[in-house]
Amino acid sequence: MAAETVEALTSALGALRESVSDLRFGLDLPGADEARQARADLLAQLENYVLPRVRTNTAPALIVIAGSTGAGKSTLVNSLAERNISRTGVRRPTTGTPILACHPDDRKWFTEGELLSGLERLERPSPESGMDSLVVVATEKLPQGVALLDTPDIDSVVEEHHEIAHRMLDAADLWIFVTTAARYADAPAWSLLRLAKERGARLAIVLSRVQPRSADVVLKHFVRMLTEYGLGDIDRFVIHEAPVSDGRLPDSEVTDLRLWLAELSVDESRRAQAVHETLNGVLNSFRTRVPALARHLEGQVAFRGELRSDVEAAYLGALAEIDKASKNGSLLHGEVLARWQDFAGSGDLMRSLQFRKGGKAAGQTPERVLAFKAAIRTGLESVIVAAANRAAEEVVARWRHRSELGVKLAEGLDSPSDNLLRHAGRAIASWQDHLNELVRTEGVTKRSVSKLVSFDPDALSLIFTVAMFSGGDGSGVPHRLVNALLGAESLRGIGAKALSDLRARIGMLFDEESMRYVHALDSAGIPDESVATRLYQAAYNLEVAR
Ligand SMILES: Nc1nc2c(ncn2[C@@H]2O[C@H](COP(=O)(O)OP(=O)(O)OP(=O)(O)O)[C@@H](O)[C@H]2O)c(=O)[nH]1
Ligand SMILES: [Mg+2]
Known part of the structure; x- marks a missing residue:
């Protein structure tokens, strides 16, 4: 072989060796064992025979x-x-x-x-x-x-x-x-x-x-x-x-x-010919052996992609579930509803909206308001946890349905993470603070109204929350009240901002949840598609160098 052929071959083979050695078949899909064996054989042959043989053909x-x-x-x-x-x-x-x-x-x-x-x-x-x-x-x-x-x-x-x-x-x-x-x-x-x-x-x-x-x-x-x-x-x-x-x-x-x-x-030339024939045969075999490895890798990458899309679909579904609940009034039930009635029925609602007397603002946030606020928080928390629960079950069910392997990968992941409730609580509390802030800064009370009444922002943002989540045609008491105090435009503007903020916070919680599945997939050890591309490229470059 001419010196430059040897050089070109050596470098092409070196690149091939590298991309084969980067290969991992982490998922136990059908054919994975064979692919692992084929990879090991190929690597060993490159190192033990092909590279040394190309470098020293005498x-x-x-x-x-x-x-x-x-x-x-x-x-x-x-x-x-x-x-x-x-x-x-x-x-x-x-x-x-x-x-x-x-x-x-x-x-x-x-x-x-x-x-x-x-x-x-x-x-x-x-x-x-x-x-x-x-x-x-x-x-x-x-x-x-x-x-x-x-x-x-x-x-x-x-x-x-x-x-x-x-x-x-x-x-x-x-x-x-x-x-x-x-x-x-x-x-x-x-x-x-x-x-x-x-x-x-x-x-x-x-x-x-x-x-x-x-x-x-x-x-x-x-x-x-x-x-x-x-x-x-x-x-x-x-x-x-x-x-x-x-x-x-x-x-x-x-x-x-x-x-x-x-x-x-x-007969040196006869020997060289024999040596060459075998080397050539091995190099020829790479034409099918290397793409076969690349194909198996692509299969693994595609399978991982499918499992990932299962996770995405499940958590998108969970988010949609919450969207729906925030629109159809189902967020306001049980404890939340009872607290609202308690709050609205007692004099607290009215007391939180005090008529101005010489410009004096409302007094301290009453006990009932705080209890109501906490009820809204726990209500939202439980909706989030329930949706996350269903999402986790769905991911596991989808994975199981795909293959035996899915069962193994999903081990221990069929319920929400232990942190979810705590994190959800924190997210909702800070969302409530954010809403307060929105109501305080953007909820400019109508001129005509502000002359007459002042209000406790905490209480108002609660009424606002109820108005937002009560669904229906906006004819309920909270709706009318907020409308009267802030005007329809304010209500819509703040409502949209508050909802999208809430959605983003819950989205983040769900991202965190879904990362657990992504980690499980990542730790299985599959290189990305680029490794397959590099393999094809390396096989092609080898042909060019020959
Ligand atoms: N009669 C006869 N016996 C043979 C011949 N070749 C090998 N044997 C005997 O067959 C047995 C096995 O021979 P080995 O040379 O050890 O066989 P091997 O192929 O090296 O076997 P492994 O090392 O187990 O793979 C020995 O007892 C040999 O003496 C032969 O041509 N004729
Ligand atoms: Mg023997």
């Missing part, structure tokens, strides 16, 4: 030996390396840590290079080594420029092994797939072959333990299967059933493979 080729447990992978590696570097055995599975064998001159590249850099390098396998280790063994018996990597199996009961094997394959320049005459038709074998094909990986197959008697038939059948699968022209090696001694096959059985390795070793 590096030795890594040949990963994969297959079912007991297929004879370790036996094959030992035979080629002419040394028992990997334990073989009758116990299934045997290999748990990947073991890499290479020529001493290539050792440095594999111990110090970036390839599979997340794995701890070991000189020999130990019982504790596993997932995060890689044993690197140097041997003169392997030709320079080609390294063999013996992997854990792809199908034993130990699932961790399958994961390690796939990680290793993700970092491979060539795949050697080992299977036996008895098991080549099994499902795990074909799912691995399908993966190799999907990835466009350079692949060779070893069919082992082939009985000389049945060799022709077995081989024919196997080749037919491969051909039907579109893998008819890949390199194939046959190992006949032969006694294994000291963990190795007779030398004659691995001659072909040894030659193949030697050819790769000396």
Whole structure:
């Protein structure tokens, strides 16, 4: 690759890695686990293989030996390396840590290079080594420029092994797939072959333990299967059933493979081509793998959007409910109504509107006025709490209806917050103060009236409140009274201001309530749409750089 291609590719891949690493799939929607796994695989492959491989394309080729447990992978590696570097055995599975064998001159590249850099390098396998280790063994018996990597199996009961094997394959320049005459038709074998094909990986197959008697038939059948699968022209090696001694096959059985390795070793352009093919295949696979991740993210973002709109709808509904109550008179019932009648029926109403005697204003706010004011406050509070209660129930019901996941997210949120009543009380009290202020400053009494009476602003603003909330056609006593004192225009102006102020205060309370749901969604951990856009962009830029 030309230097500037390498540079462009490296920077495009770096950007891709960053946007993949920023991805989070916080919501357990269908397919989320697969998406998380796909993200982890992609990230690991970028870091363990693609980036190092692009930066250093002169590096030795890594040949990963994969297959079912007991297929004879370790036996094959030992035979080629002419040394028992990997334990073989009758116990299934045997290999748990990947073991890499290479020529001493290539050792440095594999111990110090970036390839599979997340794995701890070991000189020999130990019982504790596993997932995060890689044993690197140097041997003169392997030709320079080609390294063999013996992997854990792809199908034993130990699932961790399958994961390690796939990680290793993700970092491979060539795949050697080992299977036996008895098991080549099994499902795990074909799912691995399908993966190799999907990835466009350079692949060779070893069919082992082939009985000389049945060799022709077995081989024919196997080749037919491969051909039907579109893998008819890949390199194939046959190992006949032969006694294994000291963990190795007779030398004659691995001659072909040894030659193949030697050819790769000396023919640099062939090796480079093989390496390139696999790298290209992986880069091609990004064309579908990256958009698939972006789509899943978009699904999560959209789902979050739906849940958010559920919250908005519920609290808008609650606000509308209060609007309605403030217009149809239903705010004035029970205690509020009783207090009003008490206040209006006693002489207090009249006393609060004192006829001026030599310009003297009204006296102290009477007890009944204060009780009435408190009743209005608690009345409003209870309306707010009831509406918030219904909103909370509605959000939870809507979320539940959407998915199982909604049930989990809504946990503990099916009633208003503990603070609501306190906050509502405070909001209403300050609204009442505000109304007092409005009545005092803007409720300029009619000239004709002010000559005759003065009034207690507290009492007047209460009468005003009742007039505002009593609904109907404005023919009630409070209405007529306020009208007479302040004039219709004042009543309308102050009324509109007071209502919109009240609405804003309640709106704020409901915003606070709905934030609890937004927090629940936010803490689920979903990046916003821009991350998906960046992913698409990164995939596109990568294509441009190639
Ligand atoms: N007869 C015969 N036995 C073999 C052959 N290849 C492997 N074996 C035996 O089969 C058993 C399994 O071989 P391994 O090389 O450990 O198999 P593996 O693929 O590395 O298995 P895992 O590490 O579990 O994935 C051992 O007992 C080997 O001696 C072969 O070609 N012929
Ligand atoms: Mg093994």
